[in-house]
Amino acid sequence: MSENLSSVEPNTIENHAPESESDALNFEVLLYYHYFPLADAEAYFRVHRDLCQRLALRGRVLIGSEGLNGTVSGPKAATEIYRRILQTDPRTAAMDFKIDPSEGHVFRKLSVKLRPEIVTLGLSPEEDIDPNQLTGQHLKPEDWAAALEDPDAVIIDGRNNYESAIGHFHGAICPDIDNFRDFPAWLREHADELRGKKILTYCTGGIRCEKLSGFLLKEGFDQVYQLEGGIVSYGKNQATRGRSFDGLCYVFDERVAVEVNQTDTHRIVSRCRHCDQPSARYRNCRWAPCNDQIFLCESCEETFGKFCSESCREKVAATAIDTV
Numbered sequence: 325m326s327e328n329l330s331s332v333e334p335n336t337i338e339n340h341a342p343e344s345e346s347d348a349l350n351f352e353v354l355l356y357y358h359y360f361p362l363a364d365a366e367a368y369f370r371v372h373r374d375l376c377q378r379l380a381l382r383g384r385v386l387i388g389s390e391g392l393n394g395t396v397s398g399p400k401a402a403t404e405i406y407r408r409i410l411q412t413d414p415r416t417a418a419m420d421f422k423i424d425p426s427e428g429h430v431f432r433k434l435s436v437k438l439r440p441e442i443v444t445l446g447l448s449p450e451e452d453i454d455p456n457q458l459t460g461q462h463l464k465p466e467d468w469a470a471a472l473e474d475p476d477a478v479i480i481d482g483r484n485n486y487e488s489a490i491g492h493f494h495g496a497i498c499p500d501i502d503n504f505r506d507f508p509a510w511l512r513e514h515a516d517e518l519r520g521k522k523i524l525t526y527c528t529g530g531i532r533c534e535k536l537s538g539f540l541l542k543e544g545f546d547q548v549y550q551l552e553g554g555i556v557s558y559g560k561n562q563a564t565r566g567r568s569f570d571g572l573c574y575v576f577d578e579r580v581a582v583e584v585n586q587t588d589t590h591r592i593v594s595r596c597r598h599c600d601q602p603s604a605r606y607r608n609c610r611w612a613p614c615n616d617q618i619f620l621c622e623s624c625e626e627t628f629g630k631f632c633s634e635s636c637r638e639k640v641a642a643t644a645i646d647t648v
């Protein structure tokens with residue numbers, strides 16, 4: 325099953341594994357997924373976890389009988405080996421890697437997990453979508469940019485509310501949901517608004533839309549399109565340069581958000597928790613049990629401190645007095 329992964333000489337990997345701090349400015353962040361049938365997901369999982377550990381990668385990888393979904397960081401020497409190994413495995417040879425240069429790791433640790441789904445839409449096994457069988461039409465960034473201009477198009481942000489809050493395509497519907505598994509119910513509730521329209525869906529790297537657009541087709545919508553490679557690829561495309569994307573793209577690592585729109589249409593959509601002025605500064609509330617992620621402008625942080633609310637500020641003040 326896993327010949328290509330397991331046939332790699334351990335020594336080859338170790339020789340390229342990060343050894344010293346001198347590699348610290350030469351890191352990559354990889355974002356990737358591939359839907360493919362994995363008959364023995366558990367064996368693949370064990371070999372893959374071992375590979376990631378030996379390469380000293382950090383990040384999150386999900387493996388299931390439907391495929392592979394991951395985002396990892398590591399020194400270039402290690403990420404290059406990782407990419408090469410997956411690209412020489414016929415099962416993942418067609419997989420696209422989105423690559424961001426980085427000054428270091430953007431994850432604290434490595435987590436490789438075996439899951440029933442590599443993206444959790446939460447449908448029953450009978451209802452579940454296999455994107456290799458059923459998925460919306462993929463649009464390249466240039467075609468997506470053109471489709472956005474279509475007056476008959478409805479753009480649906482396929483991510484969670486806290487992601488779309490920091491940035492989204494101009495004019496997109498951003499469903500107020502906390503979890504991807506809430507999408508089927510949301511789409512059924514809003515079916516009347518979508519009927520007869522050209523539906524465009526997008527997400528961070530494309531993986532969620534593979535299922536989401538398949539679900540829409542299954543629900544009877546017939547004009548369903550998805551942004552190939554997601555926001556991340558769109559932002560890297562030199563023809564579109566992120567045009568029409570407002571704000572930043574939320575990412576599930578220590579960077580929190582990354583730039584997308586490099587054109588003059590760039591604008592900030594998120595607002596400071598305290599003064600409601602546009603701000604893309606992301607901070608965690610200083611009251612540790614809260615730790616809420618908030619937008620906080622520079623001047624409010626100066627006058628108010630790094631708190632989401634007055635009550636969190638009071639709690640920290642009370643603790644400080646107690647310990648004096």
Ligand SMILES: [Zn+2]
Binds near residue numbers: 598624
């Ligand atoms: Zn403010």
Ligand SMILES: [Zn+2]
Binds near residue numbers: 609610614631633636
């Ligand atoms: Zn708080």
